[in-house]
Amino acid sequence: MQMFVMIDASTAARGFSIALTGLVIVFAVLILICTFIASLPRVLEIVARILPEVSEHHGLVPLETNSHDVSADEDEKAILAGIGFVLHAEFQKAGSRPGVASER
Amino acid sequence: MDIFFEFLKTTGFWSLTFGNIVMILIGIAFIMLAIRKDYEPLLLVPIGMGAIIGNIPVIQGMSLSVYDEAKWILEGNEIKYQSGSVLSYLYFGVRQGIYPPLIFLGIGAMTDFSTMLSNPKLILLGAAAQIGVFLTFFGALFLGFTFEESGAIGIIGGADGPTAIFLSAKLAPHLLGAIAIAAYSYMALVPVIQPPIMKLLTTRQERLIRMKPPRRVSQREKMIFPVVAFLISTLVAPGAIVLLGMLFFGNLLKESLVTERLANTARTALIDIVTILLGVTVGASTQASTFLQRESLLIFGLGALSFAVATAGGVLFAKFMNLFLTEKINPLVGAAGVSAVPDSARVVQMMGQQEDPHNFLLMHAMAPNVAGVIGSAIAAGVLWSVLAPAN
Numbered sequence: 001m002q003m004f005v006m007i008d009a010s011t012a013a014r015g016f017s018i019a020l021t022g023l024v025i026v027f028a029v030l031i032l033i034c035t036f037i038a039s040l041p042r043v044l045e046i047v048a049r050i051l052p053e054v055s056e057h058h059g060l061v062p063l064e065t066n067s068h069d070v071s072a073d074e075d076e077k078a079i080l081a082g083i084g085f086v087l088h089a090e091f092q093k094a095g096s097r098p099g100v101a102s103e104r
Numbered sequence: 105m106d107i108f109f110e111f112l113k114t115t116g117f118w119s120l121t122f123g124n125i126v127m128i129l130i131g132i133a134f135i136m137l138a139i140r141k142d143y144e145p146l147l148l149v150p151i152g153m154g155a156i157i158g159n160i161p162v163i164q165g166m167s168l169s170v171y172d173e174a175k176w177i178l179e180g181n182e183i184k185y186q187s188g189s190v191l192s193y194l195y196f197g198v199r200q201g202i203y204p205p206l207i208f209l210g211i212g213a214m215t216d217f218s219t220m221l222s223n224p225k226l227i228l229l230g231a232a233a234q235i236g237v238f239l240t241f242f243g244a245l246f247l248g249f250t251f252e253e254s255g256a257i258g259i260i261g262g263a264d265g266p267t268a269i270f271l272s273a274k275l276a277p278h279l280l281g282a283i284a285i286a287a288y289s290y291m292a293l294v295p296v297i298q299p300p301i302m303k304l305l306t307t308r309q310e311r312l313i314r315m316k317p318p319r320r321v322s323q324r325e326k327m328i329f330p331v332v333a334f335l336i337s338t339l340v341a342p343g344a345i346v347l348l349g350m351l352f353f354g355n356l357l358k359e360s361l362v363t364e365r366l367a368n369t370a371r372t373a374l375i376d377i378v379t380i381l382l383g384v385t386v387g388a389s390t391q392a393s394t395f396l397q398r399e400s401l402l403i404f405g406l407g408a409l410s411f412a413v414a415t416a417g418g419v420l421f422a423k424f425m426n427l428f429l430t431e432k433i434n435p436l437v438g439a440a441g442v443s444a445v446p447d448s449a450r451v452v453q454m455m456g457q458q459e460d461p462h463n464f465l466l467m468h469a470m471a472p473n474v475a476g477v478i479g480s481a482i483a484a485g486v487l488w489s490v491l492a493p494a495n
Contacts, residue, residue: 007245015245015254019238022486029340029482030231030475033333037224040325 119161123392131155144292154387204266210375212354222318230475232421233441236261236414255487261410262480263442281389282400286407313434344485440469443476
């Protein structure tokens, strides 16, 4: 290998064409990706009109609303259990007092 | 006494050359840069340690260096199998281009393409920065390198270590050590190389430009992007299948939301293991006898030129785009088109904040930064398909 070699015209031409073609291909691919990304929201909007998004996802229920429903159910059960316990305790107290049982 | 002298001949001191000492000092310098300056420590520490390991002279007849591969040898009338060194087995992943796609898998699983999806025109900056690759390729030809060698050297301008290793393993394996070291050195030196070029090519008014915050990107867009982008890029440039396939596969693992375990492994344990193996073996391949050559110096010179041209290409293209845009781009963002993720984006943020402490460019710079990763992989694919020795 020699430093600063005078390359022949055909090598220079081939090198230049490879460099130019390579750069054009890189630009072409990234322009295509850019165009696709720019149009994606509109495409998704049209698709959503035809095929509305399904909330079910392989039964894993990743949507926030569903997880919220589950936690709401749990809360309701806890509140009901609490109310039930208080009522039970109150009835027990009332039942132990003289004269109350007959009133019931 | 004879036994002592015999033993002395087997020590490293006996056959240590001046070149070995230089390379060991370079290895120590890499480790110091990583520790003291925090320049790419995850790469420079393994490479630096590897350079030290690779430059301890080995004993004749013992398989110790990365170049001691397994082979069949003829001894008298017998053909015997000679096993390779441990380092040569680890280096197999570099030689065959196995590690770079695995690193791309991890990068894909880490990368959030949201900013790019929210502002697609910034992708073009990632393409513009690839001018460094092709100009350096052309320049290398004029320095007397062959087409294959020039292609492998040019990709240093992509500022992507794994891509540079992948392409040089395919096109010019004998230059792999020098190219890998040059690529990673310049990636580590991004905070030093880029700022003067960025400052030189922009005015203060341009550096003060504030950009609109990116829009919110839906999960559906993020899921569709890796599949379609892979199809587009590899149908045009099939040479990029391996690198881009793994990059977009990793990203799909992340964005699909149903393979979190796989994505997590790819972006943590897997990429860390591969980085360790790649770093230390590439470092160990820089033995003084193969590395301290005139070619290596030329490669370092061309690598620096490549980085500078790539940075300038991105900045100038951003200025060119501003001629047509109503919502102007801060031209500093163009410098992030070189794919040194996320260092070049950090440099953009730092440069922007030097002029205006309330200007946050990091998110915007990540768009050309990740586009640069795609761009450099496509450039590598194109060069590989055009210049592969079979052609």
